[in-house]
Amino acid sequence: MSRHTESLAESLSELFCENVAVKHQEPREQDGVKFIVAEISYRTSSSDSQSSKRVRQTVTVLDDDINVPQFVLFPHRKGIVGMVFSAIGAMNDVNFDDSPNFSADYLLHAWNEKAVRILFTPELRKYFSRHAGWSARGNRNRIAVFKQGHVCKSEELDEFVNASAEIFKLLQAGEQELDRHPEINREAQVKDAYAAAENMSGIAGRILRKELDRIALSSDEVQRFLAQPVPRLDIPAGMRRQVIPDVKMLIAMGVVFTVAGVVVPVICFLVLQGNDRLFAVPFAATFLLAGGLMLFFSIRHGKRKYRLLRRGTIETGRIERVERTNTEINSRRRYVLHLSYDVGGQTRRTTANVYSGIERARSLADQNAPVRVLVDPNDEKHVLCVDSLLIT
Numbered sequence: 478m479s480r481h482t483e484s485l486a487e488s489l490s491e492l493f494c495e496n497v498a499v500k501h502q503e504p505r506e507q508d509g510v511k512f513i514v515a516e517i518s519y520r521t522s523s524s525d526s527q528s529s530k531r532v533r534q535t536v537t538v539l540d541d542d543i544n545v546p547q548f549v550l551f552p553h554r555k556g557i558v559g560m561v562f563s564a565i566g567a568m569n570d571v572n573f574d575d576s577p578n579f580s581a582d583y584l585l586h587a588w589n590e591k592a593v594r595i596l597f598t599p600e601l602r603k604y605f606s607r608h609a610g611w612s613a614r615g616n617r618n619r620i621a622v623f624k625q626g627h628v629c630k631s632e633e634l635d636e637f638v639n640a641s642a643e644i645f646k647l648l649q650a651g652e653q654e655l656d657r658h659p660e661i662n663r664e665a666q667v668k669d670a671y672a673a674a675e676n677m678s679g680i681a682g683r684i685l686r687k688e689l690d691r692i693a694l695s696s697d698e699v700q701r702f703l704a705q706p707v708p709r710l711d712i713p714a715g716m717r718r719q720v721i722p723d724v725k726m727l728i729a730m731g732v733v734f735t736v737a738g739v740v741v742p743v744i745c746f747l748v749l750q751g752n753d754r755l756f757a758v759p760f761a762a763t764f765l766l767a768g769g770l771m772l773f774f775s776i777r778h779g780k781r782k783y784r785l786l787r788r789g790t791i792e793t794g795r796i797e798r799v800e801r802t803n804t805e806i807n808s809r810r811r812y813v814l815h816l817s818y819d820v821g822g823q824t825r826r827t828t829a830n831v832y833s834g835i836e837r838a839r840s841l842a843d844q845n846a847p848v849r850v851l852v853d854p855n856d857e858k859h860v861l862c863v864d865s866l867l868i869t
Contacts, residue, residue: 485515485538487801492614492621494810495519496803504540507642510649511540514638516628535634536623537641543652546592546663547616547836550585551625552609576602582609588665590672595658596651604647608640613648617839620648664840667693667869692718695869703849703863708787719833719866721782727775734768781853785861789851794818796842796862797826799835806832814838814862818850827858831865838865 489497502515518533571587571594572580579602587593605611613622622641629637655663670689694715702713741764742757749756800813809832817826831838841848841864853859 485513486517488619489515489517489536489538489621490519491801492616492619493519495521505537505638505642507638508646510642510645512641512645513538513540514634514641532626533628534623534626535629535637536621537638537645539620539645539648541645541649543618543620543649544663545596545615545617545620545648545652545655546587546589547665548585548587548593548596549614550583550605551612553582553584571597573597573602575599576606578606579603582606589663589669591669592655592661592663595655595661596648598647598651598654601644601647601651604643611640611644613644615648616836620645664836667867691715692867693869694719694866699863699866699868703791707790710787712786716786716866720786720861721779727771731768731771731775734764734771736768738762738764738766738768781856781859784855785851785853785859788854789861790854792818792820792850792852793847794850794862795845796838796848796865799838799842809833812838814865816848816850816860816862818852818860820852820857825857827860829860829862831862834865834867837867838862841865 485502486497486499489499497517497519500516500518502513504511504513506512514535514537516533516535518531520531521529569586569590570580571585571590573594576599583605585593585597610624611622612625613620615621622644624637655661667689692715694713698713698715702709702711702716705711738761742761745757745760746754794816795818797815797817800815802811802813804811812831812835814829814831815826816829817824819825848865849863851861851863
């Protein structure tokens with residue numbers, strides 16, 4: 478895979494929130510708009526592997542400078558599937574009173590609703606209303622246009638490219654409209670997520686609102702936390718929940734494995750006779766080892782995070798880049814922050830795993846803005862970028 482193809486795959490993986498593979502790509506320019514036509518594939522994420530499937534489709538990707546708020550557009554699901562989808566409430570839907578046909582035909586998801594409403598100008602909405610079946614995704618400097626699950630045949634490609642160029646031009650006009658509103662932030666804030674959650678119906682909306690309430694952390698709480706003398710004894714609940722993973726289940730499993738590794742072999746020795754008792758030896762070794770490792774690593778991990786929060790020194794640093802990984806933990810994508818910070822006049826570089834606040838971290842990296850870094854006094858490679866937390 479060439480470097481440019483790999484870069485496109487990484488960019489589209491971010492946009493689709495899946496591990497995207499690019500089969501082939503071709504640069505195009507039409508009516509002054511530069512874009513890339515590509516065939517991509519990815520396997521839809523699912524906790525049930527039997528229900529996951531491979532998606533293949535032709536996409537056009539804008540190759541011009543642009544800066545748009547995050548959005549996802551796709552046709553409304555109809556029939557029973559649509560009813561179930563609405564009941565679950567997987568995404569909030571931005572509707573327009575002056576574009577009833579567009580709102581009826583398409584679901585437009587946005588975390589930053591105010592910015593996306595400006596981006597989707599009346600002309601853009603009118604185009605989508607007149608041309609059914611399109612999907613689009615955008616975020617920051619990336620926009621992709623496609624028809625879900627459709628791979629263009631050679632005789633369809635020219636029409637597909639012409640339509641894509643028209644959509645890109647309308648989106649560029651929408652960005653220009655956003656430029657006339659510098660007071661509107663294009664980056665989604667925590668308050669925008671709260672607003673989106675309030676507009677979401679069904680199960681997903683309730684889950685999101687509950688999770689936001691659980692990890693809520695205000696800037697005042699952060700300031701008071703950092704102002705405390707070491708050791709810091711008052712850790713805000715939202716910070717604790719964002720930084721220290723809940724390992725109660727892992728500890729419980731470790732206890733169960735350890736107890737089983739003791740109790741079952743004892744029962745075997747009491748009930749069984751002769752060589753049958755030897756069954757207890759590998760059972761005890763396996764379960765005691767597994768339970769001991771679960772307890773050791775979960776408790777050690779929690780203690781390190783508490784030490785970082787309570788005794789960490791505050792340094793000024795910068796986020797050099799944000800790296801996406803293919804690893805998911807509890808359905809949350811793991812990202813790696815590449816950080817640099819100064820200690821005693823010397824620059825240190827390290828990495829930190831994060832699972833949220835990615836857009837904020839990317840914005841700080843693009844701006845080369847200074848960030849507050851909490852450094853573990855016992856391990857200078859163990860750090861926390863305070864400004865990458867979800868802070869209201």
